[in-house]
Each structure stands twice: as structure tokens, then as C-alpha cells.
Amino acid sequence: MARPEETYALYGHEEDYPELQPDAMFARLSRAISFRTVDTVRDAGEFSKLHEHIRSSYPRLMEAASFELFGNNVLITLEGTDASLEPLIMIAHQDVVPADDDGWTHPPFEGCDDDEYIWGRGSLDIKGMLFAELEAVEHLLAVSGRPARTIVLAFGDDEETVSAGADLLASVLASRGVHDALLLDEGTTSHMDGAAFGAPGIRVQTLCLSQKGFLTLRLTAKGSGGHASNPFGGSSLEKLAEAVVAVRSSMPGPRFSPLLAQAVERLGLEADDTLIASIASCREGFPFACETMAVTQVEGSSPASNALPEDAAAIINFRLLPDTDIDMFISNVEEALPEGVGLEVARLTPSARQDSPDGPLYGGIVESFGRYYPGITCIPLFMVGGCDAIRYEAVTAQSIRVLPYVAPPDDEARIHGIDERISKRSYLQSVRALIRLIGNIC
Numbered sequence: 001m002a003r004p005e006e007t008y009a010l011y012g013h014e015e016d017y018p019e020l021q022p023d024a025m026f027a028r029l030s031r032a033i034s035f036r037t038v039d040t041v042r043d044a045g046e047f048s049k050l051h052e053h054i055r056s057s058y059p060r061l062m063e064a065a066s067f068e069l070f071g072n073n074v075l076i077t078l079e080g081t082d083a084s085l086e087p088l089i090m091i092a093h094q095d096v097v098p099a100d101d102d103g104w105t106h107p108p109f110e111g112c113d114d115d116e117y118i119w120g121r122g123s124l125d126i127k128g129m130l131f132a133e134l135e136a137v138e139h140l141l142a143v144s145g146r147p148a149r150t151i152v153l154a155f156g157d158d159e160e161t162v163s164a165g166a167d168l169l170a171s172v173l174a175s176r177g178v179h180d181a182l183l184l185d186e187g188t189t190s191h192m193d194g195a196a197f198g199a200p201g202i203r204v205q206t207l208c209l210s211q212k213g214f215l216t217l218r219l220t221a222k223g224s225g226g227h228a229s230n231p232f233g234g235s236s237l238e239k240l241a242e243a244v245v246a247v248r249s250s251m252p253g254p255r256f257s258p259l260l261a262q263a264v265e266r267l268g269l270e271a272d273d274t275l276i277a278s279i280a281s282c283r284e285g286f287p288f289a290c291e292t293m294a295v296t297q298v299e300g301s302s303p304a305s306n307a308l309p310e311d312a313a314a315i316i317n318f319r320l321l322p323d324t325d326i327d328m329f330i331s332n333v334e335e336a337l338p339e340g341v342g343l344e345v346a347r348l349t350p351s352a353r354q355d356s357p358d359g360p361l362y363g364g365i366v367e368s369f370g371r372y373y374p375g376i377t378c379i380p381l382f383m384v385g386g387c388d389a390i391r392y393e394a395v396t397a398q399s400i401r402v403l404p405y406v407a408p409p410d411d412e413a414r415i416h417g418i419d420e421r422i423s424k425r426s427y428l429q430s431v432r433a434l435i436r437l438i439g440n441i442c
Contacts (some may be wrong), residue, residue: 004408008425010191010203010375011406016432020139025431026113026424028057029131033111033120039095039158047072047157050094058134060141065151072157073165075172078137080150080442086397087150088361088442089173089183091166091388092130093159096122103418116423123422125415126186129403130155132427136434140442147442152181159388166388173395180397182361182441185389187401188412191376196284198275199267205376207365208401209259211383211390212287213320213351217333218313219243220342223300225310236300236312243341244295244314250336254280254289257321259354263288263379287384291329292319315346322351322382352390354382355398360441362400368437372429373406404437405430 035050036043051074055062065078072094080087099108099121106112108121122128137151152173156165173181187208194202221243223236231238254276256264261271269275279285286292293316300312320329326348334343356362357380366378389399405426414420 004423007406007408010373011429012374013371014429017435022428025135026118029128029427030111030113030118032127032131033122034109036109037094037096038098039161040098044072047094054134058138061138064141064146070168070172073169074155075169076153078151080147082148085149086180086182087152087178089152089154089181090133091154091185092126092133093156093388095157095160097160097416105419117421118424119421121420123420124407124411128405128422128427129186132404132430132434135431136438139435140439149442151442156388163388163391166391170392170395178395181395183389183392183396183399185387185399185401186403187383191406192284194267196282197264197267198269198278203376205369205378206381207362207378208383209355209357209380210322211352211386212322213324213326214349214386215318215320215326216347217316218344218346220313221340223308223310223312226308228306228308231308235308237309239341240312240314243337246336246338247333248293250332251293252291257323259322259380259382260288262357263381266379288381291321291324319384320351322354326350353393359398361398364437364441365400365402367440368433371436372433404433
């Protein structure tokens with residue numbers, strides 16, 4: 001695993017904004033982490049504590065903007081002075097995944113602040129981004145006053161599960177006539193070796209202009225049970241295994257989607273067959289070149305080793321490239337299934353719209369990252385996972401998914417895991433990057 005110093009060597013201009021008060025900023029984030037805003041628990045009291053913490057921590061923003069609650073979902077609107085400019089919407093989510101104390105160096109909801117890190121659940125995913133956004137807007141109000149462009153901060157409460165909060169906030173904005181907005185949401189946190197895309201020696205950061213489609217299929221096979229001494233016709237689990245192999249064999253090969261083609265072109269490479277094969281052959285590049293298939297659950301095992309299973313099912317999760325025709329993909333899976341195996345769609349989220357890497361937000365991010373992370377090359381791409389940005393497509397002209405902190409790889413690996421943490425140096429640099437980004441485009 002790369003050392004943190006290798007990531008910090010990519011930073012630049014850490015002397016900017018000397019008026020910032022890092023210790024106070026770290027204390028505000030640490031306090032935010034202490035609130036157990038776990039979506040699956042749905043403790044409204046914990047969310048209320050977080051809301052009051054926001055209100056009391058950012059007095060200039062609270063005086064200049066409206067603060068609205070829709071259930072546990074927060075909408076802060078800072079009206080700009082020029083109504084002709086489309087708004088900037090910055091989103092983040094308040095909720096975090098569950099955590100217990102087992103194995104943690106510091107308890108996950110203590111918000112421990114030591115000399116180097118702020119520890120705890122949500123420090124990276126993504127209370128760090130939520131509070132960096134608040135810090136940046138508060139700072140800009142102090143030094144520049146009200147912005148020309150309206151700024152909207154939208155913080156959902158259940159991104160880690162169903163994103164109903166983001167749907168609600170997006171519908172509120174649509175009902176108010178917000179459209180053609182620019183939107184910033186979470187994305188990847190760490191840089192990648194450009195070798196994954198055929199450009200070794202270049203550190204790249206993906207600015208995600210789309211996200212892959214999410215499809216979960218449930219395959220089912222009938223079984224009558226009985227004694228294992230006479231498995232005539234094969235068991236239900238055997239049929240499922242054959243079906244899984246057949247589906248795997250039917251998966252399409254690697255290819256350049258439009259955004260991947262633009263990414264490699266930005267790196268000065270030609271999008272040809274040799275390059276796509278190379279991208280698909282490494283762990284880091286594989287999900288950007290391919291539709292992926294993961295068998296995640298099997299149901300219906302026999303209670304005994306000498307008994308045949310009855311009905312059985314397998315759950316397969318697919319992540320589909322942004323330009324994939326989902327109906328055709330499902331049809332191809334159905335055609336690949338052997339006789340006697342059924343299929344049902346358990347969950348489907350289409351891929352996001354593929355936005356253009358042009359316009360003020362994309363250019364502003366490239367400029368800001370170029371100053372504060374000069375050792376990194378930004379490329380347009382898509383998320384292989386998902387986030388709330390897709391819920392806002394009806395009100396946005398361009399959505400970009402990237403976290404403002406460029407974290408050491410060892411820290412990124414802790415997201416959703418034990419000992420999640422954010423380095424104080426990374427957090428402070430993320431605030432600088434957002435101050436410059438928001439200041440330039442707003």
C-alpha cells in the first residue's frame with residue numbers, strides 16, 4: 001500500500017487561505033461524526049443533533065440562507081445576486097453505514113481527533129465532504145459576501161440504502177422551477193495509477209460524469225427434494241450452477257463506452273482493441289471496460305449432505321456500462337438460461353445520463369484540482385458504483401461526481417470498514433479546493 005507521503009507529494013499551495021482556522025474546522029467535523037446518523041436505525045434524534053450542530057456552526061450561512069427540513073433531509077438555499085446564472089447544487093448525505101466498536105482503534109462514533117487523523121464512521125463517506133462544503137461557503141461569505149450564483153446545499157438522509165431523501169429533495173427543487181443547474185456529488189477519493197488506462201507514470205483522478213447501471217437478477221430452479229442416492233435429472237443447485245456458468249459465458253466483452261474513450265484520449269492515447277484488452281486485464285481498469293457480474297447470494301441448500309435440495313435461487317448483481325441497453329441485456333441473459341431456470345428482476349437502477357466534460361463546473365474542478373493537486377491529471381469517466389446525483393437529473397444540466405479530498409489509498413480502503421478516518425491534512429486541502437472552485441464559478 002502506498003505511503004501517505006506519496007499522496008501528499010501531489011498536493012500544492014497548502015499555504016493558501018491562511019485565515020482558515022484548522023483546529024476549529026477539525027472540531028466541527030469531529031463533533032459531526034459523533035452523531036449516530038445510521039440510516040438503518042433511523043434515529044431522528046441523532047439527525048436532529050446534526051442539524052442543530054450545522055445551524056450553530058455556520059452563523060453567516062444561517063443568516064444569509066434559508067434552512068429547510070423535509071423529514072431528516074436538509075435543504076439550504078443561498079440566493080445569488082444574478083438570477084440569470086444557473087444554480088450550483090452541492091449534495092452530500094448525512095447517513096452512514098452501521099458500525100460497532102469491535103476492532104476499531106477508536107470507537108466509530110467518538111470522532112477522535114489526534115495529531116494526524118479524524119477517526120470515525122462517516123469521516124470519509126461522506127460527512128467530510130458535507131462539512132467541507134459548509135466550511136467553504138461560510139468562508140466565502142466572510143471574505144466576498146453573497147455570491148452571484150445561487151448555491152443550494154442538499155443533504156439526504158438515506159443514500160446508503162434507498163435514496164428516498166434525494167428523490168424528495170430533487171422533487172422540491174423541480175417544483176420550485178430549478179433547472180439547468182450544475183451539481184457536485186461524491187465520487188472517488190483517491191488517485192489512480194494511469195497504468196490502468198495505458199498511461200503508466202501518470203496519476204489520474206476521475207471526474208465522473210455518469211454512473212453504471214445497477215441490475216440485480218434472481219435465478220430460480222425447481223427441486224423436489226428426496227434422497228441423494230437418486231439425483232435423476234440433477235438437483236436444483238446443479239441447474240443453478242449451470243445457469244450461472246451460462247450467463248457468465250454470455251457476458252459481452254470489454255469495449256470503449258463514450259466516456260472511457262474520452263478519458264484515454266485526454267491521456268493522449270488511441271482507443272483501439274489493444275488498449276481496451278489491456279484496461280480490462282487489470283483489476284483497476286476492469287470495471288471501466290466491462291459490464292460486471294457478481295453472484296452474491298444462493299438460497300435453498302439442503303439441510304443434510306445426503307438429501308436433495310428443493311427449490312433454489314441465486315442472486316446476481318450486474319453493473320452495466322452507461323450506454324448499455326438494459327432491456328436488451330436482460331433479454332440476452334434470458335436466452336442464455338438453460339431450460340427449467342427462471343429469471344426475475346429484483347432491483348434495477350438505470351445508468352445515469354452521460355454528461356459532457358464541458359462547461360463551468362467541469363472546468364472549475366479541473367482548475368481547482370490543478371492548483372491544489374498539481375501532481376494529478378483529471379480525466380472524464382463514470383462511477384462504477386452509485387450515488388445520489390442520478391436522482392437530480394431532472395433539474396441539472398451537468399452532474400459531476402468527485403470528492404474534494406484526495407486521500408491516501410490506505411485511507412480510502414477503510415470506507416465502510418473498520419477504522420475509517422480522514423487525515424487532517426487531506427480535509428484541510430479539500431476545503432481549500434472547494435473555496436477556490438465555488439469562488440470561481442459562483
